[in-house]
Amino acid sequence: MSSTRETMVDPLKTWKFLVWPTITIKPIGSYFFLLKTILASFLVASISLSLYFAFSSQPQWLPSPNCNNPVIISDHQKFTTKNISSQAYERTDLSHIQFGIGGSAKTWNERRRYCELWWRPNVTRGFVWLDEKPPNDEKLPPTSPPYKISQDTSRFKYTSWYGSRSAVRIARIVKESFELGLDNVRWFVMGDDDTVFFLENLVTVLNKYDHNQMYYIGGNSESVEQDVIHSYTMAYGGGGFAISYPLAAELVKVLDGCIDRYASFYGSDQKIQGCMSEIGIPVTKELGFHQVDIRGNPYGLLAAHPLAPLVSLHHLDYIQSIFPGRTQIYSIKKLLSAYEKDPSRALQHSFCYDLKRNWSVSVSWGYTVQLYPSLVTAKKLETAFLTFKSWRSWNDEPFTFNTRPVGQDPCERPVIYFLDRTERVTGDRTLTTYIRYVDGSETECDKPDYAPTLAVQFFHVSSARLNPAIWRMAPRRQCCEVINGGDGEDNLIQVKIRGCKRFESVTPL
Ligand SMILES: *[C@@H]1O[C@H](CO)[C@@H](O)[C@H](O)[C@H]1NC(C)=O
Ligand SMILES: *[C@@H]1O[C@H](CO)[C@@H](O)[C@H](O)[C@H]1NC(C)=O
Numbered sequence: 001m002s003s004t005r006e007t008m009v010d011p012l013k014t015w016k017f018l019v020w021p022t023i024t025i026k027p028i029g030s031y032f033f034l035l036k037t038i039l040a041s042f043l044v045a046s047i048s049l050s051l052y053f054a055f056s057s058q059p060q061w062l063p064s065p066n067c068n069n070p071v072i073i074s075d076h077q078k079f080t081t082k083n084i085s086s087q088a089y090e091r092t093d094l095s096h097i098q099f100g101i102g103g104s105a106k107t108w109n110e111r112r113r114y115c116e117l118w119w120r121p122n123v124t125r126g127f128v129w130l131d132e133k134p135p136n137d138e139k140l141p142p143t144s145p146p147y148k149i150s151q152d153t154s155r156f157k158y159t160s161w162y163g164s165r166s167a168v169r170i171a172r173i174v175k176e177s178f179e180l181g182l183d184n185v186r187w188f189v190m191g192d193d194d195t196v197f198f199l200e201n202l203v204t205v206l207n208k209y210d211h212n213q214m215y216y217i218g219g220n221s222e223s224v225e226q227d228v229i230h231s232y233t234m235a236y237g238g239g240g241f242a243i244s245y246p247l248a249a250e251l252v253k254v255l256d257g258c259i260d261r262y263a264s265f266y267g268s269d270q271k272i273q274g275c276m277s278e279i280g281i282p283v284t285k286e287l288g289f290h291q292v293d294i295r296g297n298p299y300g301l302l303a304a305h306p307l308a309p310l311v312s313l314h315h316l317d318y319i320q321s322i323f324p325g326r327t328q329i330y331s332i333k334k335l336l337s338a339y340e341k342d343p344s345r346a347l348q349h350s351f352c353y354d355l356k357r358n359w360s361v362s363v364s365w366g367y368t369v370q371l372y373p374s375l376v377t378a379k380k381l382e383t384a385f386l387t388f389k390s391w392r393s394w395n396d397e398p399f400t401f402n403t404r405p406v407g408q409d410p411c412e413r414p415v416i417y418f419l420d421r422t423e424r425v426t427g428d429r430t431l432t433t434y435i436r437y438v439d440g441s442e443t444e445c446d447k448p449d450y451a452p453t454l455a456v457q458f459f460h461v462s463s464a465r466l467n468p469a470i471w472r473m474a475p476r477r478q479c480c481e482v483i484n485g486g487d488g489e490d491n492l493i494q495v496k497i498r499g500c501k502r503f504e505s506v507t508p509l
């Protein structure tokens, strides 16, 4: 896969909280824009080639048809949207999803650790597709997705001079997956070998759509430069995307032709979108698919998740670890430990004020809490801190969402807490606890009004399990309240998250 050629980040050495560490890698972006004028110059091309390796839209897939497959029989008409019980009966579950993961023999042994975090042996269905038999394949553990070897693709055209031919092979995964003709498949879900899927939430999202219709569901790159170069109209393969069975059936008929027609497209995901465009199916954007086309510290992105279920994360080897001072694998396991207790709530925002002290609290459930010694507007709290750079050019902008700068002055920043434990309290209630993060290399704010917030070492956040059914309704961020406002233990703040009351809002009065 294209990204394997890139420089790896050592998450332990480079994690730096809010202040961005000096970037030592030269911006690649400017080279792209030079491209138009230097196209004819092969001299330059040879230099630029290696630079381009750093730029990746992950690639991707498609399946192929089996016209006798009985799955297409519509069960949609059997229930009305009002009949919850019969709808539950017909619900899409994991067994209806066939995964197609793009991998390569060379990197599989390294990358499979990400797949093993979410893959459920004998439950999840599908394969990782490799270019050849991996070395020591008898030693691959049963916790890994089983592999298949992709068909030969040497007959196809590929003319993107800065890309890799593997894009052709990966684009055909959806076709080869489809042609396996597995029973009862409603959705083909494509991803990379370094994509982590959050399965319950993937199922929740797919359940919003009728699998008997033609859907192509996924997300864009976060970096505008990527969307400009590759496309705004495609689902990025690294973030993963879903294709409903009837769409896959049409796609596989035209895919091989598309691959030749769109030979100049860099990525497999782009080639697939070329086909989608011919079929006339636009991407349905779901905000929980994360390509993670960013560099550096992903804190700001994850701590400001949109109001949508967390479906995937990607590029985990190219960003700093999501918990400071930990390995990326440890970090993802930690995030999963909270996620598993309340999948729909993972990373969801809630804001509340402690009006006795005029403090603001921002919870990103299962990950982090921010405490501010002032009343900060919700508008500001919901905006992502710019702790990262763009994917290709390592710039501060633009992204497909707004950001706010991290102040150089420590008194302009919140006090930060990270997830410690997740407990099930009773029934469907959970308690997540968060511990204050201290970056030893940073000076702290020494203003007197900051001292009481710095004294707070712990947050305890309680909430009821969020019913996935809320994702079928009009979205609304949940509310929270500070329980122990200013008395008792000064080093602990207890917060309760709950649905908002009528006319309740996060409005400083
Ligand atoms: C809802 O679906 C169930 C199961 O198919 C059926 O028994 C029941 O009569 C339905 N109720 C309504 C109100 O349609
Ligand atoms: C999966 O199924 C196979 C065959 O049915 C069985 O041998 C194996 O132990 C199962 N693996 C797990 C992890 O349950």
Ligand SMILES: *[C@@H]1O[C@H](CO)[C@@H](O)[C@H](O)[C@H]1NC(C)=O
Pocket: 355, 356, 357, 358, 509
């Ligand atoms: C909180 O802010 C309000 C409005 O600015 C002010 O009137 C009040 O005195 C403040 N309370 C505290 C405890 O600082």
